[in-house]
Amino acid sequence: MSDRRAELAGRLARVEERITRACVTAGREPKDVTLIVVTKTYPAEDVRLLAGLGVRQVAENRDQEAAHKAASCADLALTWHFVGQLQTNKVRSVARYADFVHSVDRLRLVGALSSAAERAGRRIGCLVQVALDRESGAAGERGGAAPGEVGELADALAAAPGLWPAGVMTVAPLSGPYAGRPEAAFERLAEISTRLRARHPAATMVSAGMSADLEEAVAAGATHVRIGSAVLGVRPGLR
Ligand SMILES: *Cc1c(COP(=O)(O)O)cnc(C)c1O
Numbered sequence: 001m002s003d004r005r006a007e008l009a010g011r012l013a014r015v016e017e018r019i020t021r022a023c024v025t026a027g028r029e030p031k032d033v034t035l036i037v038v039t040k041t042y043p044a045e046d047v048r049l050l051a052g053l054g055v056r057q058v059a060e061n062r063d064q065e066a067a068h069k070a071a072s073c074a075d076l077a078l079t080w081h082f083v084g085q086l087q088t089n090k091v092r093s094v095a096r097y098a099d100f101v102h103s104v105d106r107l108r109l110v111g112a113l114s115s116a117a118e119r120a121g122r123r124i125g126c127l128v129q130v131a132l133d134r135e136s137g138a139a140g141e142r143g144g145a146a147p148g149e150v151g152e153l154a155d156a157l158a159a160a161p162g163l164w165p166a167g168v169m170t171v172a173p174l175s176g177p178y179a180g181r182p183e184a185a186f187e188r189l190a191e192i193s194t195r196l197r198a199r200h201p202a203a204t205m206v207s208a209g210m211s212a213d214l215e216e217a218v219a220a221g222a223t224h225v226r227i228g229s230a231v232l233g234v235r236p237g238l239r
Helices: 003-026 044-052 063-072 088-097 107-120 147-159 182-199 214-220
Strands: 034-038 057-060 079-082 100-104 124-129 163-169 205-207 224-227
Touching (some): 003 034, 044 063, 063 079, 088 107, 100 163, 107 124, 107 147, 107 163, 124 147, 124 205, 182 205, 182 214, 205 224, 214 224
Parallel strands (some): 034 224, 057 079, 100 124, 124 163
16 A cells, blocks of 8 residues: 555545544434545545545535546546536536536526536536625625525526536635634524425535534534545645
């Protein structure tokens, strides 16, 4: 086993253990929480090693990097998640490899993604990204729709050819009433998800929790956690 493979295997096992322990604490089944490994800034070789260790779900946040990695890992049975802020001029590229887009936050993006998915002959699961710091009227810092916009966006996704509403996603806010209170933020997301599922029963994904707050996310009901540095190591530079 190469050093890097052993290192990834060890970190991956520790993250899986954290998820299992958080599930036990919350009285949930570990199989109901899916680990998505965020491989941004790390090379395709790491993605390949992770696939060899049993990882099936990977995420990226920048199209250029993701397109390259997805192409060089096309022989692997991986599900690709796009979790970064998405510009409409990138949707044609993203639609070629992304199975899920977690960052749908405006109607214009729905239209653009729909055309791109149709052109690519693919059906993309779309999560509405919720900016919980926009609830108080403050401007979101990392993209995301206001909680009150989720219904309209999900309806648009349901009506858009090539797309389907898969759920909701959030990043714990750095400002506003939820700053420093990730569990409260994720509980709010869970409420938004419950309301969404009443209208769109297939939209079951609750994407929340990163390396620092996966326990809080699992406690609040997350179905998908997005873990980068705890598996791959601390990224050089802030991204
Ligand atoms: C980078 C990133 C993650 C993973 O963050 P870590 O703290 O490295 O686990 C999760 N979600 C999004 C949207 C990201 O950009």
